[in-house]
Amino acid sequence: GDSVTQMEGPVTLSEEAFLTINCTYTATGYPSLFWYVQYPGEGLQLLLKATKADDKGSNKGFEATYRKETTSFHLEKGSVQVSDSAVYFCALSAAGRRALTFGSGTRLQVQP
Amino acid sequence: KAGVTQTPRYLIKTRGQQVTLSCSPISGHRSVSWYQQTPGQGLQFLFEYFSETQRNKGNFPGRFSGRQFSNSRSEMNVSTLELGDSALYLCASSLKITGSSVTEAFFGQGTRLTVV
Numbered sequence: 001g002d003s004v005t006q007m008e009g010p011v012t013l014s015e016e017a018f019l020t021i022n023c024t025y026t027a028t029g030y031p032s033l034f035w036y037v038q039y040p041g042e043g044l045q046l047l048l049k050a051t052k053a054d055d056k057g058s059n060k061g062f063e064a065t066y067r068k069e070t071t072s073f074h075l076e077k078g079s080v081q082v083s084d085s086a087v088y089f090c091a092l093s094a095a096g097r098r099a100l101t102f103g104s105g106t107r108l109q110v111q112p
Numbered sequence: 113k114a115g116v117t118q119t120p121r122y123l124i125k126t127r128g129q130q131v132t133l134s135c136s137p138i139s140g141h142r143s144v145s146w147y148q149q150t151p152g153q154g155l156q157f158l159f160e161y162f163s164e165t166q167r168n169k170g171n172f173p174g175r176f177s178g179r180q181f182s183n184s185r186s187e188m189n190v191s192t193l194e195l196g197d198s199a200l201y202l203c204a205s206s207l208k209i210t211g212s213s214v215t216e217a218f219f220g221q222g223t224r225l226t227v228v
Contacts, residue, residue, distance in 0.1 A: 036219075041221075042221055043116070043118075043202055043219035043220050043221045043222050044202065044204075044219040045219070046216050046217070046218075049216070089155065091155075097168060098143060098145065098160055098167070098168065098206065098217075099145065099157040099160060099168050099170065100145075100147075100155075100157065100204075100217065101157070102154060102155035102156075103154075104154045105154060105155075
C-alpha cells in the first residue's frame with residue numbers, strides 16, 4: 001500500500017539556520033504530495049503541495065520539489081525562525097483518491 | 113470565511129460508552145474526511161463523505177462510523193469505547209471537483225477524546 005517515510009525528529013536548529021526535512025514515499029501511479037504543519041494545540045495547515053513530477057511547491061519561504069526518480073519530496077527553508085517551531089507532516093494522496101496518507105511527522109524546534 | 117469547526121474540543125468518556133463528534137465544513141465544501149491522530153499510530157484516515165455517502169473508508173473496526181447531512185455537516189460516532197480510542201480526531205473539508213482528485217484539505221482544530 002501507499003506509505004510515507006519522514007526523518008525522525010526532533011530537529012533542533014538555531015534561528016536563521018538552513019532546514020531540510022527528508023520525505024520519501026511509496027505509491028502506485030502519480031500521487032499528489034503535500035506538506036502540512038501542526039502548531040501546538042492546533043489542527044493541520046497545508047504548507048505547500050505539488051501535483052506532478054518536477055513541480056516545486058513553495059510558501060512562506062518553504063520549498064519542496066516533487067522528485068519522481070527518487071520518490072522524494074524534501075522540505076527546505078533557507079533561514080528558519082522561532083515561529084517555525086511546529087510538527088511537519090509529509091503526505092500523499094494517490095491518484096483517484098482523496099484520502100491522505102501521512103508520514104509520522106517531524107518536530108522542529110528553533111532556538112533563538 | 114469561517115474555517116472547519118469541530119465540536120466539542122475536548123471530551124472525556126468512560127470505557128464502554130459511545131461518543132459522537134461533530135464537524136461543520138467550510139461553506140461550499142461538500143467533502144468531509146475524518147482522521148485519527150495518536151502518538152503511536154500517527155495520523156490515520158478513518159473515512160470520507162461526499163453528498164451524504166461514504167466514499168472511502170480506512171482500516172478501522174465497525175465501532176467507528178459516520179454520516180453526513182444534506183448541509184454537508186458530518187458526525188462521527190464511536191461505540192463501545194476502548195482506552196486505545198483516546199486520540200485527537202481531526203476533520204477535514206475540501207471542494208470536490210469533478211474529474212480532479214487534487215484539492216486542498218482544510219483541517220479543523222480537532223476533538224481531543226480521552227477514554228478512562
